[in-house]
Amino acid sequence: MKILRPNFEKRDGVIPVIVQDVNSGVVLMLAYTNEACFLETVETGDAVYFSTSRNERWKKGETSGNIQKVRGMLIDCDGDSLIYKVEQKGSGACHTGAMSCFFRTIEGNAGYVGGKINITEKDKLPVINMPVVKVGWPYVDQSSI
Amino acid sequence: MKILRPNFEKRDGVIPVIVQDVNSGVVLMLAYTNEACFLETVETGDAVYFSTSRNERWKKGETSGNIQKVRGMLIDCDGDSLIYKVEQKGSGACHTGAMSCFFRTIEGNAGYVGGKINITEKDKLPVINMPVVKVGWPYVDQSSI
Numbered sequence: 629m630k631i632l633r634p635n636f637e638k639r640d641g642v643i644p645v646i647v648q649d650v651n652s653g654v655v656l657m658l659a660y661t662n663e664a665c666f667l668e669t670v671e672t673g674d675a676v677y678f679s680t681s682r683n684e685r686w687k688k689g690e691t692s693g694n695i696q697k698v699r700g701m702l703i704d705c706d707g708d709s710l711i712y713k714v715e716q717k718g719s720g721a722c723h724t725g726a727m728s729c730f731f732r733t734i735e736g737n738a739g740y741v742g743g744k745i746n747i748t749e750k751d752k753l754p755v756i757n758m759p760v761v762k763v764g765w766p767y768v769d770q771s772s773i
Numbered sequence: 774m775k776i777l778r779p780n781f782e783k784r785d786g787v788i789p790v791i792v793q794d795v796n797s798g799v800v801l802m803l804a805y806t807n808e809a810c811f812l813e814t815v816e817t818g819d820a821v822y823f824s825t826s827r828n829e830r831w832k833k834g835e836t837s838g839n840i841q842k843v844r845g846m847l848i849d850c851d852g853d854s855l856i857y858k859v860e861q862k863g864s865g866a867c868h869t870g871a872m873s874c875f876f877r878t879i880e881g882n883a884g885y886v887g888g889k890i891n892i893t894e895k896d897k898l899p900v901i902n903m904p905v906v907k908v909g910w911p912y913v914d915q916s917s918i
Contacts, residue, residue, distance in 0.1 A: 629902075629903045630903070631903055632898040701878065704802065704874040705874045709803035729850045731850070734815070734845075735775070736775070753777040
């Protein structure tokens with residue numbers, strides 16, 4: 629099988645991966661990969677990422693059971709980012725129990741949750757007080773996330 | 774207006790932004806932002822990114838006219854990546870003319886194109902010859918991208 633080669637060099641060996649549910653199109657998470665983890669994913673069909681915090685190979689769901697079966701990949705125009713289309717197994721992609729890691733709008737409202745969510749103190753984010761803005765926030769239709 | 778503050782520090786001041794069509798859910802591109810460009814985007818409603826290649830502020834569509842009106846933002850569990858839900862103006866998000874920068878599957882087949890596409894020599898990517906793999910490629914249903 630021939631596949632296109634991502635340009636890992638452009639980003640010092642580690643490029644971002646947008647992880648999208650193959651059926652719903654919901655974006656589940658943003659992860660990173662290097663060449664070895666990318667090739668392992670292509671070969672096995674299980675999503676294997678590179679953890680930038682631990683600086684090591686990270687097979688998604690290896691401990692939690694929430695593995696991701698990769699059903700397709702897209703690559704962007706300049707080859708330095710990927711989309712994995714996955715079947716998410718288990719309770720979801722997020723460590724909080726949410727189906728998607730993007731479960732909050734920037735205003736702090738609940739977005740796409742799906743699943744029993746458990747947000748601890750370390751999952752809270754600081755707040756910025758913005759001046760009056762020109763756009764009509766909030767806008768997002770949660771059903772379309 | 775109060776908004777959650779992304780953790781720019783975790784990624785040396787520059788974090789990835791997944792840009793998604795607010796209506797279709799199609800992922801249009803992967804961009805980056807820093808704090809100043811993020812705040813400008815919130816204040817004006819027009820997508821302003823940080824170009825990691827030119828190392829400077831980049832207002833999307835400033836020269837091409839293909840601006841993006843941001844209609845909502847999501848932030849991930851640990852605050853170091855964002856989704857912008859946008860209305861894409863003009864011909865599309867990609868410099869090739871495609872609606873989405875992710876117009877190719879990893880096998881090199883056409884994915885979601887939408888628009889008159891013009892791929893030049895510099896848009897071509899190198900190829901890897903893979904051994905036989907365990908998964909059933911290609912899989913992606915192009916209609917669901």
